[in-house]
Amino acid sequence: TPPSWPSSPIPCLAPVVDVLMIPPSLLRTFGLVAHVDHGKTTLAVALMAETLQRRRATGQARTDRDGTMGMDTFDSLAVEMRRGITVRAVAKSTWYPRDASSLVLYPGQPHGGVAQGVASLPLLGEIDDQHEQALRYLLTLIDCPGHDDFSGQVLASLRSMSGALLAIDAAQGPASGTAKGARWLNEAGIPFMRVLTKCDMVEGPDAVAAVASLVEGKQDLRSVRLEAAIHDRLAVLDRLLSGATGRSLDPHVSHQLQVEAEELASLPAGGPILTVAARRDGTGVTDLLDAIIRYLPPPTLPPDDSLAGAPPLSLIDASGASPRQQLVRVLRPVAVGDSFPRSVHRPTDTTRVRALHLPMVEGLVDVPSASPGQVVMASLSAPLPLVDTADGSTNGASPASATAASSATTQSAELEPLVFAELFAESVDNGDIFAAAVERVARSDPSVTLSRISSVALGAGFLAGFRGPLHCEIWLERLETEEGLATVAAEPGVVYEVDGVRVRTPDELPPKPWRVVQQPAVLVTVRDAPRGPLLSLIASIGTAVETDYNTWRLPLASLLAGFSARLAAISGGAGRLDIVHDGQMDVSLVVLDARANGAPLDGLSRLCAREDAQRLATALVTRLADALPRQQFDLSLQAAVDGRIVAARKL
Incomplete structure (x- = not known):
């Protein structure tokens, strides 16, 4: 039954607003x-x-x-x-x-x-x-x-x-x-x-x-x-x-x-x-x-028969003030105190609406109920899952058509993580606090992937996948500023494709010989930076093809080693960087190892392009020499490319 028209003007920003009085039109x-x-x-x-x-x-x-x-x-x-x-x-x-x-x-x-x-x-x-x-x-x-x-x-x-x-x-x-x-x-x-x-x-x-x-x-x-x-x-x-x-x-x-x-x-x-x-x-x-x-039309809702047994709320964003506060779209009328299943495939797993808030531009406003098509912030006794585990569909969504399914598949491929970083707590004793903080920040970003890992030296941590270097940089900064936690993050790396197999570490490489090896490519446009120093910066990071004025096609991996900081240095902080992912490009792939007195250093082995290997190897042994304390004996630090020593420092 459509909601009745109100007999008096709808109260605007009253302490409590009944949005069921608003016609969908x-x-x-x-x-x-x-x-x-x-x-x-x-x-x-x-x-x-x-x-x-x-x-x-x-x-x-x-x-x-x-x-x-x-x-x-x-x-x-x-x-x-x-x-x-x-x-x-x-x-x-x-x-x-x-x-x-x-x-x-x-x-x-x-x-x-x-x-x-x-x-x-x-x-x-x-x-x-x-x-x-x-x-x-x-x-x-x-x-x-x-x-x-x-x-x-x-x-x-x-x-x-x-x-x-x-x-x-x-x-x-x-x-x-x-x-x-x-x-x-x-x-x-x-x-x-x-x-x-x-x-x-x-x-x-x-x-x-x-x-x-x-x-x-x-x-x-x-x-x-x-x-x-x-x-x-x-x-x-x-x-x-x-x-x-x-x-x-x-x-x-x-x-x-x-x-x-x-x-x-x-x-x-x-x-x-x-x-x-x-x-x-x-x-x-x-x-x-x-x-x-x-x-622009009013909100349209899926047919009633497609909503049978489904939650009346469809999850949009889970980045509320608490894990149980979520931004949702209302599919059926709902009021504070209502209970319903969290998933159509788990009817006994229920949640209860504790509060509903309109996300008004002046701040959250409490409402006793919400009507179909409305967007509200819902406080629930148990949060809605982002994905229905039975079929992988979005919570509260109606069955997709073939066209929509094809579109979703294409979009899913566009969101594949391309940059990975290993994250650990600065102190092993803060492992549980660190894990909870990482998961809280991840709730607000659907394109971040997290998987649990463990290190002998650093304890439990996460392998986090990001869309690109800016995504990784911003996310780690949010983790520090919003949660107040210091994080030990390994240097980010990209995902390569070797004969159709996605690999991130040397352990994942298929046996040689390889036929086709590719890496992610990006189109980089730089604005508000002096042309001369900018050309020198681009020339220093590897193979680049200028496709337009101040626009280059580059390997994504070449942007991971402090490119934004170097751009800020040459432009006085005014330089603006626009990165657009542009498919794949061929690469000659090698394995870069770190060694101490001839013994391999676990966790520092990585994949890189052959043209970047010498620069990365030199930077690696220099950083190790600066970070490690002096001892009562000599320590030989070495970097090897495919087993051949290319850089060394004695400590």
């Missing part, structure tokens, strides 16, 4: 996807600030709780604020008041109910005062990371989006992350609008129009689902205006529908392209909010 849950540094988080903050200003203007904001919007509204982690990047997806909700005079039709999801078909669509002149009072949309925005290393956060967030904004820097134009984001959204069947950001940095309206024309000309940046929805709406308007429904229209209503039909017909293929200047003066932000209501 007044919900918008949308993501913000973009290439790195394309103004995504700045746009998110501007959207939230505009809704706050609109609420204050209509007397719906509580001044004792509402503050100013800043970048830390979304990028609240210490590492995000220090580096100025987004490393995890964050959902924030806000009320957006809109009056009935600005209503538009949406096929199959009309305002005020769940009736289907043209004959039941409400017309502009049929909205009564009771409905007008309830036209306060609840917008939930999910700000997704732009760096390729954090793609797992984007893919995990797709499950909760009913629409999306694809942000494109007007000064730079579409980039590799733009095309990848559009592909993921189209594969997931999520309609999206294209938004040109930083328009104040482009000189003149003609330049902005030229960028918009460029975006429109790229077929892979078009929203397939939004284009289809616009065609459906045109068909609905045509039937209404032609009288095919048998309903007579008021002349004023007929004029409004004609204007809307002309606006829809004038849209470019794939939906509208909007322009904003969020940082300077907020130009275009209000129009964008109205377009979100107009073009």
Whole structure:
């Protein structure tokens, strides 16, 4: 039964808000996807600030709780604020008041109910005062990371989006992350609008129009689902205006529908392209909010028969304040105190809802219940598992179609860890505390893989897999800043493919001879760094092919040895690095060993490219000589490549 309309205005940010009073047609849950540094988080903050200003203007904001919007509204982690990047997806909700005079039709999801078909669509002149009072949309925005290393956060967030904004820097134009984001959204069947950001940095309206024309000309940046929805709406308007429904229209209503039909017909293929200047003066932000209501659909839910026996909540993110606090999407009505199975395959394993919170932009707000399509923070007696162990499907998700399954397989391959590091507690006595801290940080990042390992010298630890060097660096920094624990981390390494077998250590190598040996490759774009020193830096790290100005195709392994620190040194900290994974490249693979007085040092053996072996061997014996204390006897430190000594130091 659809929820009834409220008899009074929906309370905005009251101490307790009953979200079951919100009709599904007044919900918008949308993501913000973009290439790195394309103004995504700045746009998110501007959207939230505009809704706050609109609420204050209509007397719906509580001044004792509402503050100013800043970048830390979304990028609240210490590492995000220090580096100025987004490393995890964050959902924030806000009320957006809109009056009935600005209503538009949406096929199959009309305002005020769940009736289907043209004959039941409400017309502009049929909205009564009771409905007008309830036209306060609840917008939930999910700000997704732009760096390729954090793609797992984007893919995990797709499950909760009913629409999306694809942000494109007007000064730079579409980039590799733009095309990848559009592909993921189209594969997931999520309609999206294209938004040109930083328009104040482009000189003149003609330049902005030229960028918009460029975006429109790229077929892979078009929203397939939004284009289809616009065609459906045109068909609905045509039937209404032609009288095919048998309903007579008021002349004023007929004029409004004609204007809307002309606006829809004038849209470019794939939906509208909007322009904003969020940082300077907020130009275009209000129009964008109205377009979100107009073009992006309300949340859609799987059929009831697919939810039989499944939990009423679908897990989005497990990075709450405690292990039992999780960000979820509501599939069926749920209230505080409800109990339900944690998995469809384990009906006796139940959990109970202790509390529900709206993730409002001003902070968490307690709610007694939640309606289908809503995104809430749930405190549960036992957390939902991320994966249903019986079939590997996402908890709470409906059975996937063949296309969706193929898309999920492709996306899963794109999230394979490429960089590995061994992690240990600084003190063996802190092993249990260290393990709990690692697992807490890992909950907020679905693309990190953890497996237990053990070392004779360092005790129990983890082998952690990451998408790339930045992912590894940021994650280890989060472990230190958020948990306050010192970590002993072995030097990260990449995964090689030897005759189709993925290998990380020399022990995993298949017997020789090898036919095909490959390593991960990346496209590296560097900005705001002096060209001369940058060329010297690139030349010092191995084979590089310049594919565009300040863009090189490099082996991923060559970026692991302090590349970011060296870039900061030559650029005075201003250099910005964009890394995009670019398949595989051939490599001549060798085994690098460390020895002390001729005896191999366990744990320091590694795989590397032949052209990097001499440099890595020299660095290895130098670091060992600096780290080891002097003794009453001589100690010969050596590094060998495939059994041949190539570097040595006497201690």
